[in-house]
Amino acid sequence: MGSIFLPHLKSGWHVDQAILSEDDRVVIIRFGRDTDRDCMLMDELLYSISDKISQFAVVYLCDIDQVPDFNEMYELYDPMTIMFFYRNKHMMCDFGTGNNNKLNFVIGEKQELIDIIEIVYRGAHKGKGLVTSPRDYSKIKRGDKYN
Template sequence: MSYMLQHLHSGWQVDQAILTEEERLVCIRFGHDFDPECMKMDELLFKVAEDVKNFCVIYVVDTTEVPDFTTMYELYDPVTVMFFYRNKHMMIDLGTGNNNKINWAMNNKQELIDIIECIYRGARKGKREREMAVANRQED
């Protein structure tokens, strides 16, 4: 499903996506396009893309092709989703202890939409970290 989402093919493109978006949240999935967990997350990101397009833009980055951010963002999991707003990394609290990113493949469309919307609303209010109560985080 990653072929349906906009790919960023260089570190410069990733930087530009984060730097130039003034109004919307930037959601970037880092991982390997061929990884089953990434494919699962990409399918969900594609499903929510139309619903969140007014306040979030979604990109995917294959970390084999663009290794530039692996160390800086500690991209060692099969799938990592990070959020940025006006050139700032948005911290999130999903009750996992890792407030930098989502590092598992989600499977609930509405839950992901709610998370994206909550981060966006918090970012618009000038808060860098939004606490979110996400009930029953399920991993398959």
Template sequence: MSYMLSHLENGWQVDQAILAEEDRLVVIRFGHDWDPQCMKMDETLYGIAERVKNYVVVYVVDISAVPDFNKMYELYDPCTLMFFYRNKHMMIDLGTGNNNKINWAIEDKQEMIDILETIYRGARKGRGLVISPKDYSTKYRY
């Protein structure tokens, strides 16, 4: 489903996407279109894009074609989801220890909407770090 999402082809386009958006949360999926984990994430993002279009804009970046941000954002995972609001990187505490990004595929659409809404509401209030509506730490998985 990545072909249905807006692709950013170079570093300048990524910068402009983050800089130009004034009122909406910018969600960027870094990874490869052919990666199975990214395919699952793209399916979820495409499925919710129409429902959250008033406060979220979704972009896709191929980390091989645009390696400019790999070191800066530590993009070593096959699929990474990052959030920006008014040119500010938004962090989310998921209980995993890494507050900068989501680096696994989320397949539940409502779960993704809840995360995006939480980040957007926190960003509108001026917060740089928000708490996830669900704890993703492994200590509760039996």
């Protein structure tokens, strides 16, 4: 249901424009397939917090089949991937998983996701390219929802 209400980026140009258009907010892009279970869960969560984070972040969705332009560049091989950008710069976050480039697992709690986005925003605002997640997700197993 969340994917119905969140804006979709329909081409590589739209992805680039979304990343370039924000000067003071973090751009969050969920890459994946709208019909994938993990994407549906995260889309619902992202939609449910979109008003709460609107002052410092904006959320977009991008279907990797419809817009394959970034699949190789960003290594979009997981069912669901969330990436963060700030002032046209890719923001990395250490989740304890060994992959600092993206969030590729489902977060189960609204506040937990808000906390991650706030950490990314605060770090980005201070000029950091890498921030540390407020929680270590190294124990998560593929396909599990982390709560």
